[in-house]
Amino acid sequence: MPSTTMRKAYSTRRKPSFYWYDTETTGLRSSYDRIIQFAGQRTDLNLKPLGEPLNTYVQLPPEIVPTAESFQITKIRPQTLIEQGIPEYELFSKLRQELSGANTCIIGYNNISFDDNFIRFGMYRNLLPPYEHEHKRGNNRLDFLSIVRLTGALRPDGLEWPVVDGVPSFALGNLAAANDIAADNAHDALADVHMTLELARKIKAAQPKLWNYAYTLRKQGTAKELLDPETRQAILHVSPKYGNARYSLAPVLPITRHPEMFNRVIVVDLESNIDLLFTTSSDELASLLFERANSDEKIEPEERLNINVVAINQSPMVAVLKTLLPENVKRLNIDLNRIERNMRRVLEATELPRKLRAIFGAREQDMQPKIAEEALYDDFISDNDRIACANFWQELKNGRSWTSAHFEDPRLRELYARLKTKIVPEKLTKTEVQDYHQFVRQQLVRTDRNLIDMQEKTKELLKQEPGTEETAELEEFYDYLQQLATQYDVERTD
Known part of the structure; x- marks a missing residue:
């Protein structure tokens, strides 16, 4: 087996590659909402796949109230997440490896404005480094949507540019359909990765100089x-x-x-x-x-x-x-x-x-009180706590199901306690079970994402198209919300 030094030297000589990815989420707020499907594919610089894609559903924690629109758009059913999803900590443990390979350019369709923030918050919630995969070991990022916009503005020849209501459309599905790219399963993460890659190949072939210039901007x-x-x-x-x-x-x-x-x-x-x-x-x-x-x-x-x-x-x-x-x-x-x-x-x-x-x-910053899961940007994590996080994960990899960890940062102490409920629920004390139950209930009655309000909204959406095939996901989503309300004693109080 090569020494640590040899492995590091080999890793840093890894050929540059792209990691194309997409997520489906419970809503638009990266600090609150969660990833429910992740798909990613590594390619070389000629956009040829390297290895098999990663494609997985992710279990939904009970403290999160998803938006009805998210399940309506993605057509992912709560039961699918329960039966086929992996725990969130397992996803981010995988992504720590997937995204941290040396000389990786992380890229997606609107990833810098959207998906990358979900990755950061997910890493942070699970006591993993939230930023390192973006810049260490020669890594960097690009946003393919911005490249598409640049192409449409400056070098549009070679592609068709769809127009909706008199205005150019940059919706991935519209661009795919206009350019003879299969777009049958839009808003499925893996299908979106495939569409994005096909569109990238067309732009690279049609406008190689622009493509090469955009690549330098990483x-x-x-x-x-x-x-x-x-x-x-x-x-x-x-x-x-x-x-x-x-x-x-x-x-x-x-x-x-x-x-x-x-x-x-x-x-x-x-x-x-x-x-x-x-x-x-x-x-x-x-x-x-x-x-x-x-x-x-x-x-x-x-x-x-x-x-x-x-x-x-x-x-x-x-x-x-x-x-x-x-x-x-x-x-x-x-x-x-x-x-x-x-x-x-x-x-x-x-x-x-x-x-x-x-x-x-002088612009006022958001000073609203946050739970630890939402407080990533409140402060940097100290060197001591970074070491404690790394040691915690190393112990898990070494086979210890749970290990005591001590953090200076109160945010990390809270995250550590709640991570225990996800990784080793069988080891929770009676007090820890009660604390987590109370925490979940408090989250379900938040004013900014309220369980009962979401039930009412889902009812209204179901009334708009009763009995159609498209409402099947919403009906199951409503049942899921009702199960949460029953399990955590949530009732309307007004």
Whole structure:
């Protein structure tokens, strides 16, 4: 058997590869909701599969109230999770190995904005390193949805681009169907991985230069250089914030670094209403950026001011302005003269960087009390606790069913106690059983995701299409909620 040093040296020489993955979840909130299906496939850089895919359902803990829509969309039945799902701790133990292979580029369809956060929270909940798989041993990330948007905006030839209600659609199923890719089982994690891979192969074949450029953006060097406010140069940036009508592409000017997050840069969309930068007070501008933008108020495109915060460590799709071809300018209705005028105005406003830093620095953070499972971003985990977590998992791998562990961080002490209920429920004391039962009941009656409210919502959905085949999942979901209500004595109190 090779020594530890030899194994490490071999591992770091592993050829670069992609790990394509997708998740199906109980809802959209990564801090609360859970993965109920995971699928992943490693490929080489030519997108040829390496080994067999990982595809598994995941058991649902009783403290989580899923959304009715999640089961309606995925068509996964609660009974399937009970009969075929693996425990969450087992999933993340597997993913620790799957995602941590050296020189892995982790990639999916909207993974950086969505799935990656579920992976982070899942690792954290199960006392595993939440970030290491993303950056250690030569690893990095890309978001294939951003590559698709960049392709549609700048180099669309070779693919069909579906339009829904007069606007380009980047829904994976729509793109697959438009490009003769089997899309029969959308919202199944493994089917979505296969669709994503097929679409990637088509883009790589049709636009190899763009593909190769996008691949370089997995490392921070290019993005860091282009997003440097000191360059005082406009660039192109892809973000859903700019809207599908523009293929999510905007010419932006980096203004200043974020006052609190060193790896983020504040940029302004040079085709948006920049007059508001100069005609509104700091308080009014903050309201425009944070309150109105998150409200249901309709703001016309010509009235909107787009200021974006770009994270350099999230592999943003950025490019120099000269990447725009004449046909891009015409098709996307880009006014180069307006961009030049607006850039000069912004650069001449020497107080603007300070104004924006003050606005973003003063933004109130979410200070709502959280349970330990939701508190990943509250603080970093200390070196001592990282060692304690590693020792805990090593003991499990060595065959010890449970071992005492001591943590400095109160979050980890709570997670450790609740992890015991999942791994060795037969070893719980009577007090521990009672504590967990009380915890579950408290979670089921939360105001932000309430069991009884979800039952009522499910009833309403069932009334809309009674007796149809599509309601079978909802009916079983309602029964599952009723079983939880009975088991944990949850009743409507109003």
